[in-house]
Amino acid sequence: MRILAAMSGGVDSAVAAARLVEAGHDVVGVHLALSRNRGTLRTGSRGCCTVEDALDARRAANLLGIPFYVWDFSERFADDVVDDFISEYAAGRTPNPCLRCNERIKFAAVLEKALALGFDAVATGHYAEIREDAAGHRELHRAAAWAKDQSYVLGVLTAAQLDHAVFPLGATPSKDEVRAEAAARGLTVAAKPDSYDICFIPDGDTRGWLADKMGAEPGEILDQSGAKVGTHAGAHAFTVGQRKGLNLGVPAPDGRPRFVLEVRPSSNQVVVGPKEALAVAELAGARFSWAGQPPVDAEAGFACQVQVRAHGEPVPAMARVVDAGVDAGSAAAAGARELVIRPEAALDGVAPGQSAVVYVGTRVLGQVTIDRTVSAAPLPAALPVPV
CATH class of the missing domain: 3.40.50.620 (HUPs)
Structure with missing residues (x-):
């Protein structure tokens, strides 16, 4: 060839x-x-x-x-x-x-x-x-x-x-x-170190790089009840599941660490809460594709394993393709279809924008860019609705 x-x-x-x-x-x-x-x-x-x-x-x-x-x-x-x-x-x-x-x-x-x-x-x-x-x-x-x-x-x-x-x-x-x-x-690269981090941010300072490209505007950090517990220099610097660098001015009532649960760019707010609030029972997205032949039972549902990080562990799950809007909370455009994945055990810290790759054994069946997640533990009713 x-x-x-x-x-x-x-x-x-x-x-x-x-x-x-x-x-x-x-x-x-x-x-x-x-x-x-x-x-x-x-x-x-x-x-x-x-x-x-x-x-x-x-x-x-x-x-x-x-x-x-x-x-x-x-x-x-x-x-x-x-x-x-x-x-x-x-x-x-x-x-x-x-x-x-x-x-x-x-x-x-x-x-x-x-x-x-x-x-x-x-x-x-x-x-x-x-x-x-x-x-x-x-x-x-x-x-x-x-x-x-x-x-x-x-x-x-x-x-x-x-x-x-x-x-x-x-x-x-x-x-x-x-x-x-x-x-x-005789290749001179035999002992050359592997590259890591994002190739276009070689110093590894993603927060600083984003601030330079997007600017930084101070905003509020809220807890799940909507109370202000701190401030930040720019919401883009945070990602779901993050624990470090929050600099909260108000400690949690139980004294336990808090994690980023949500980033709201429209209001420039970051929502934080306990680790258990990161548990995700379902994830879905309209931007999905199949790596080879698609499953014959995609609409009826099929057993698989889902992996949400490059070096993460695959988790047993059920997946199916549905019309947008069939599942509550769908953010897909009208007429679109979604790949919906429900892991057997809740996943921690899954953020919209991440990719979920679906496996059957060692085979890569396909992937989806996550548009939305469903929490395994409902958020408090007092949590303000994003504008």
Whole structure:
């Protein structure tokens, strides 16, 4: 096959490309420039897509003897990932930019360009597996090494995208094996630290970055009864489930810690309460998709496991697709449909904007961006209604 290997400059994508070359594929490496104001150097393991990363990717491609290009997707990345991140926080939601990047950049914009140029597939260094069912349909599955499994952030891929996706590292039992292989191949990135945090906020200060982009306006922090218990410098700095950094002026009557329960951007208020008030009995959203063939019983309901964080534990659940408005509290547009998920045990600290990825065993069935949640414990009647 003629394969476009996305090379981030890290060890995973370099080894993925090397395995494809060794397997006899016609491989071309490409590094994605996602920012026009990239830092020259990384800071340890923070950040990615820097000039240093592009040079590391080029060195790996040269060693493998494959053509290498840098594609500028900075404008598309700014529109589809960075601006989306800002608008989601402005609306009081908590987005996952890595998932959006996979959805809109790596397996939409890049794959579209690759197919137009005559490539058969796009390969990345993600830890996930693609298998075929009895009918030959491609399915997305967890990686062999669950500790490194990245199927959660790939849950947005569609059947058409899976048909042109390759993940050479999916069956690798450990990251140590990948590093040892890189060293044996003479790849200089063998000991390079993994990147973490949000790539476009390399210093890790999300609160400061949002304040710079959105401004900061002081507002009230309320308890569940609507009483003022503190102030904040900007509601966008908070997310559901947050405990640290609240700086409350009025302690809870029972002396226990309080957590963020709700962010109200329209009134610039933050609502806090006890940990048990974070328990969620149901979550739903209209922005859902299937990673491969959809379930045959989607409307009747089906058993699954749901995972709401990249490194979270899957929880047994029941899910079904319903018309918007069927379930009380639906915020979906008229005529839309929702994926509604009810976990067997309540989930803690689930925020609108997060992604819930649905599994059946190791298979990724699909995902939904959470629009609304239903609390396992009703809020007090005195809680004021948002305006």
